[in-house]
Amino acid sequence: MVDALGLGLGVTMLLIVVALHFSRGTEWTPGEDISKEVLERRASTVPETDFPEPMNRSIGGGGGAVAVGGGAEGELAGDEEDEDEGFDPDAIADDEVEYYEIEFVNEGETIEVANNESLLDAGEDEGWDLPYACRQGQCLSCGGKVADGDAHEYVRHTNNETLAADEVEKGYVLTCTAHPTDDFSLETNETP
Numbered sequence: 670m671v672d673a674l675g676l677g678l679g680v681t682m683l684l685i686v687v688a689l690h691f692s693r694g695t696e697w698t699p700g701e702d703i704s705k706e707v708l709e710r711r712a713s714t715v716p717e718t719d720f721p722e723p724m725n726r727s728i729g730g731g732g733g734a735v736a737v738g739g740g741a742e743g744e745l746a747g748d749e750e751d752e753d754e755g756f757d758p759d760a761i762a763d764d765e766v767e768y769y770e771i772e773f774v775n776e777g778e779t780i781e782v783a784n785n786e787s788l789l790d791a792g793e794d795e796g797w798d799l800p801y802a803c804r805q806g807q808c809l810s811c812g813g814k815v816a817d818g819d820a821h822e823y824v825r826h827t828n829n830e831t832l833a834a835d836e837v838e839k840g841y842v843l844t845c846t847a848h849p850t851d852d853f854s855l856e857t858n859e860t861p
């Protein structure tokens with residue numbers, strides 16, 4: 670004998686399942702996608718930078734490194750007077766490498782630095798714990814100062830995206846990208 674109660678329950682549940690299957694839900698529709706609007710509103714709160722800026726000092730300001738060569742030359746030209754542009758120390762032939770006497774004032778020593786070597790690398794080779802961050806001329810962490818004079822006379826930068834021409838004139842250098850062109854005294858850990 671089939672249990673009438675069990676059969677009744679089974680049929681009831683089947684009917685519920687079928688009813689749910691064919692029901693049309695609440696007809697709730699998601700609101701419109703506002704993510705684009707939110708992004709635009711956030712973007713509008715960020716000041717126009719026309720990145721990369723010659724004066725941008727942020728660490729890693731740099732996706733800019735590539736863009737500088739590409740688009741913004743016109744804008745940078747006035748500010749940077751970048752006579753070092755295109756300087757590639759790796760292109761210096763071995764028999765053309767020149768050495769200069771660099772006095773690291775704070776470290777209390779004078780060492781020879783080759784013109785295909787950065788001041789930072791040379792100092793680190795001595796075991797000195799010198800400051801740095803990006804090592805690409807995009808911040809100021811490695812800043813140093815030619816003790817006496819216009820740094821244009823003493824170094825060439827392979828890349829300088831942070832120091833303005835007048836700051837270099839006051840002696841400031843980025844030791845990570847500065848290569849000597851003469852003897853001089855260097856104060857490490859100096860920034861404008």
Ligand code: FES
Pocket residue numbers: 800801802803804805806807808809810811812843844845846
């Ligand atoms: S370490 Fe960033 S500019 Fe030298």
